[in-house]
Amino acid sequence: MITASDLTRKVQIRKQTDVANGSLGIDQTFDTGIPAWAKVQPVSGGMFFGAEQVGQDITHRFWIRYSLATKPALLDEQHVIDWDGRRYRIRRASDFNDKNRFVMIEATDLGAIP
DSSP: OOOGGGOOEEEEEEEEEEEEOTTSOEEEEEOOOEEEEEEEEEOOHHHHHHHHHTTOOOOEEEEEEOOSTTOGGGOOTTEEEEETTEEEEEEEEEEETTSSSEEEEEEEEEEEOO
16 A cells, blocks of 8 residues: 555656657657656566566566646646656556555656756
8 A cells, every 4th residue: 555655756647748849850849747746666577577578668666646636547647747857748547446545657767858
């Protein structure tokens, strides 16, 4: 079971939007986002390789408080999490234990924030 005292990492949840630029390319833009306290956990090797077999490269799990802004239905692959100088693509979000207290997010490490 997770508790509020486990949420010790400050993260920023942002929505990504692709915008056409003048040179026929696409620029990625991000909104100001939602600040949140999170528990961060790299996934185990077995979980990582199992996800790879089905085409999902889950590298980390984030737990945050459930709120109107962080409902699992609102968090999808258009969102990223910025934490500790790195960016993570949200793959899945779910209501942890179906109690509307915490959201578990599975994400992919995209690398250093440019």
